[in-house]
Amino acid sequence: MxxxxxxxxxxxxxxxxxxxxxxxxxxxxxxxxxxxxxxxxxxxxxxxxxxxxxxxxxxxxxxxxxxxxxxxxxxxxxxxxxxxxxxxxxxxxxxxxxxxxxxxxxxxxxxxxxxxxxxxxxxxxxxxxxxxxxxxxxxxxxxxxxxxxxxxxxxxxxxxxxxxxxxxxxxxxxxxxxxxxxxxxxxxxxxxxxxxxxxxxxxxxxxxxxxxxxxxxxxxxxxxxxxxxxxxxxxxxxxxxxxxxxxxxxxxxxxxxxxxxxxxxxxxxxxxxxxxxxxxLHSGRRLEHFQGTLDELQADAARYSGVYLKAVIHSDEPILQLGDKVADLVPEAVLVAVEENCAATRASVLTGADAADDSQLDVTAVFSSYLAETGTPGQRADEVVASFANLLSAPDPVPPACAAEQLLSKALASPWTDAARGGTETAS
Missing domain, CATH: 3.60.21.10 (Metallo-dependent phosphatases)
Structure with missing residues (x-):
């Protein structure tokens, strides 16, 4: 059989x-x-x-x-x-x-x-x-x-x-x-x-x-x-x-x-x-991942002919029109996604030491420095920093209790007992 x-x-x-x-x-x-x-x-x-x-x-x-x-x-x-x-x-x-x-x-x-x-x-x-x-x-x-x-x-x-x-x-x-x-x-x-x-x-x-x-x-x-x-x-x-x-x-x-x-x-x-x-079975397109630099992708381009490709490009500085450049290097691939892993823009991961120093961190000063690095004009940067400082110092408003929350609070204040049904609550 x-x-x-x-x-x-x-x-x-x-x-x-x-x-x-x-x-x-x-x-x-x-x-x-x-x-x-x-x-x-x-x-x-x-x-x-x-x-x-x-x-x-x-x-x-x-x-x-x-x-x-x-x-x-x-x-x-x-x-x-x-x-x-x-x-x-x-x-x-x-x-x-x-x-x-x-x-x-x-x-x-x-x-x-x-x-x-x-x-x-x-x-x-x-x-x-x-x-x-x-x-x-x-x-x-x-x-x-x-x-x-x-x-x-x-x-x-x-x-x-x-x-x-x-x-x-x-x-x-x-x-x-x-x-x-x-x-x-x-x-x-x-x-x-x-x-x-x-x-x-x-x-x-x-x-x-x-x-x-x-x-x-x-x-x-x-x-x-x-x-x-x-x-x-x-x-x-x-x-x-x-x-x-x-x-x-x-x-x-x-x-x-x-x-x-x-x-x-x-x-x-x-x-x-x-x-x-x-x-x-041989009929389907392969699905491939690539991680590396543009030069490495160019050297290995033949491998990605006819595949669906997800590419993560490593670089020191941002690359303009990255998607077009990747497409030019692997013209026979079907590009599904292109991402950039750029050292200049990569966010650093906070550690336990950063958390320990948090009390000494001036968040407003750090934000002001960030605006300066991004080229925000002085007067506009001052206005944004002032608004940011007000937000940090203002206490969060306490929203009024909704109807369901009020009913729950009332019920918790007066718990249900046999007395509520007309009976007598017995103390042990």
């Missing part, structure tokens, strides 16, 4: 308002070519098909054209991620019912609204019919919905992970129902953050924090765990389980600079060890 695992396409993603449509078209064509060459029995997309809950029509069309092409090669399952809309997946599932091969389930979208058990188990036959592939699919469960699913877990840290583990255990029970060890290959796919994974820093960072991390030891014991959510391609855990994040197909942001993108091909047979092979 062969499976192709891809994830986190984030169709519609831009870079500093720059369209990446051409890159998406190229990398999706590359993924399709790999699938054509490998001829997998199943294709799994582990979530975040789109970058937005409301993707542009062109991005929906781009997704469906590619997924239809993949589905002609092998049955294809798309899992709902935290960026994907369940309602849109409902629509796409309906569109799939209009396909000529709808009865074969060649293209399926699996999602959860969080108001019911979100997981599902799907069965597929291998091309030669000798094996049955059983896939347990767990789409993203939003933290603000898990209490509805797991009311007994409370809101303490780790409750979310405990709830997900219960879902996984339930799915594993269903996965093993009727399991034939001589024929069945068990797979699991989920869109979640596993504690040992290394984020690329381009994800929504509040969703890849420890309170939302699941234990890698809690992953189901199956032939392969196809994970989505983290953009950096990587294996998960200690290697005891064949589990992997396929990662995003493009470098989505500068947090992914230097990463090699890939899709994963999985080969598994009943009773044999799983073979995992990443296939490198």
């Amino acid at each position: 062969k499976a192709l695992h891809t994830s986190d396409w984030h169709l519609g993603r831009t870079l500093q308002r720059r369209s990446r449509d051409a890159e998406f078209d190229a990398v999706l064509a590359e993924i399709t070519a790999i699938a054509e060459r490998v001829q997998p029995d199943l294709i799994v997309h582990s979530g975040d098909l789109f970058d937005s809950y409301r993707p542009a029509h062109k991005d929906v069309l781009r997704a469906m054209r590619c997924l239809n092409g993949l589905a002609r090669i092998a049955p294809t399952v798309v899992l709902g991620g935290n960026h994907d809309s369940p309602e849109l997946f409902d629509l796409l599932n309906y569109v799939c019912t209009l396909r000529p091969d709808a009865d074969q389930g060649r293209l399926r979208f699996v999602h959860s609204r969080g108001d019911s058990d979100p997981g599902t188990v799907l069965d597929f036959d291998s091309r030669d019919g000798h094996e049955r592939i059983r896939l347990a699919a767990l789409p993203y469960v939003h933290p603000n919905r898990y209490l509805h699913l797991f009311p007994g877990f409370g809101t303490t840290e780790g409750a979310y992970a405990a709830g997900l583990r219960e879902l996984q255990d339930g799915l594993l029970t269903r996965l093993r129902d009727g399991y034939d060890p001589g024929r069945d290959v068990l797979l699991f796919t989920a869109h979640q953050y596993v504690a040992s994974a290394v984020p690329a820093q381009s994800e929504r960072m509040w969703e890849v924090r420890e309170p939302y991390a699941t234990d890698p030891d809690a992953l189901p014991q199956v032939a392969y765990c196809a994970l989505g959510h983290i953009h950096k391609p990587q294996p998960v855990g200690t290697g005891r389980l064949p589990a992997r994040y396929a990662g995003s197909p493009l470098q989505m942001d500068f947090g992914e600079s230097g990463e090699t993108k890939s899709v994963t091909v999985v080969e598994a047979e009943p009773g044999r060890r799983t073979l995992i092979t990443p296939h490198t």
Whole structure:
């Protein structure tokens, strides 16, 4: 049995308002070519098909054209991620019912609204019919919905992970129902953050924090765990389980600079060890950082041909029209940001010694010296310094208490007791 695992396409993603449509078209064509060459029995997309809950029509069309092409090669399952809309997946599932091969389930979208058990188990036959592939699919469960699913877990840290583990255990029970060890290959796919994974820093960072991390030891014991959510391609855990994040197909942001993108091909047979092979993707532009002088950038300019570039230029004195000069040195790069790290204008960091001498510091005199250095005319500088001194010496006005504050102060002055309800307060 062969499976192709891809994830986190984030169709519609831009870079500093720059369209990446051409890159998406190229990398999706590359993924399709790999699938054509490998001829997998199943294709799994582990979530975040789109970058937005409301993707542009062109991005929906781009997704469906590619997924239809993949589905002609092998049955294809798309899992709902935290960026994907369940309602849109409902629509796409309906569109799939209009396909000529709808009865074969060649293209399926699996999602959860969080108001019911979100997981599902799907069965597929291998091309030669000798094996049955059983896939347990767990789409993203939003933290603000898990209490509805797991009311007994409370809101303490780790409750979310405990709830997900219960879902996984339930799915594993269903996965093993009727399991034939001589024929069945068990797979699991989920869109979640596993504690040992290394984020690329381009994800929504509040969703890849420890309170939302699941234990890698809690992953189901199956032939392969196809994970989505983290953009950096990587294996998960200690290697005891064949589990992997396929990662995003493009470098989505500068947090992914230097990463090699890939899709994963999985080969598994009943009773044999799983073979995992990443296939490198080459279509996307690289995202690169540069720090150094203009001379150093000129010497290394060839390296930045065709990349998205963030440049920090070091200098002793301010450089006029710095952006134009950088653009002239690397004409084949797409400049995303240019910053200057100038020694003459660099602010010094205060130390503990500065704080100790603060009582002896004449702030007005320092401000007056600053105005003189910047060339502020004498009379105007005197007026500004006088205004500054008045501001320093004037006490901050105390704003009147608002109505809510007055009510709170009154309540604190007369605390609630049983006597307020007509009872008698008892002293112990």
